[in-house]
Amino acid sequence: MLSRLYHYADITYVGGGFGDDGLHNILEAAVYGKPVFFGPVYDRHYEAVDMEAAGGAVSVQNALELEAKLNELWNDAVLLNQRGEAAKSYVYRNAGATEHILSYIYKNRLLTS
Numbered sequence: 749m750l751s752r753l754y755h756y757a758d759i760t761y762v763g764g765g766f767g768d769d770g771l772h773n774i775l776e777a778a779v780y781g782k783p784v785f786f787g788p789v790y791d792r793h794y795e796a797v798d799m800e801a802a803g804g805a806v807s808v809q810n811a812l813e814l815e816a817k818l819n820e821l822w823n824d825a826v827l828l829n830q831r832g833e834a835a836k837s838y839v840y841r842n843a844g845a846t847e848h849i850l851s852y853i854y855k856n857r858l859l860t861s
Contacts, residue, residue, distance in 0.1 A: 751773075754776055757780075758782070759822075761784075763787075765786035765790050771786055771787070774786060774796055774799065778805070778835035783831035783834075784799065785814060786805065788808070795838075798838065802835075804838050
């Protein structure tokens, strides 16, 4: 249900980035063209690293930094739009993983006994 609610947001925050359990799925929000915020523990999640480098995601260290970054986006519609488009573009540029993996499995005959 949460994955569909992201559609109605202007800016999204995805949990799990402040603990040891790991960052939750940032692609669910990004596919709707929403900037994604998360905590500082995300280095094991390549999509978070890549999306942050692309400008579609922002990692924050604490609540004060989150507030400052949110205010920055709320006060700059152009930046808000750019970050949202960067997030959405990242998702669509990297689509097709299932087809790639299945092709590899069939090509290397990994399903045969």
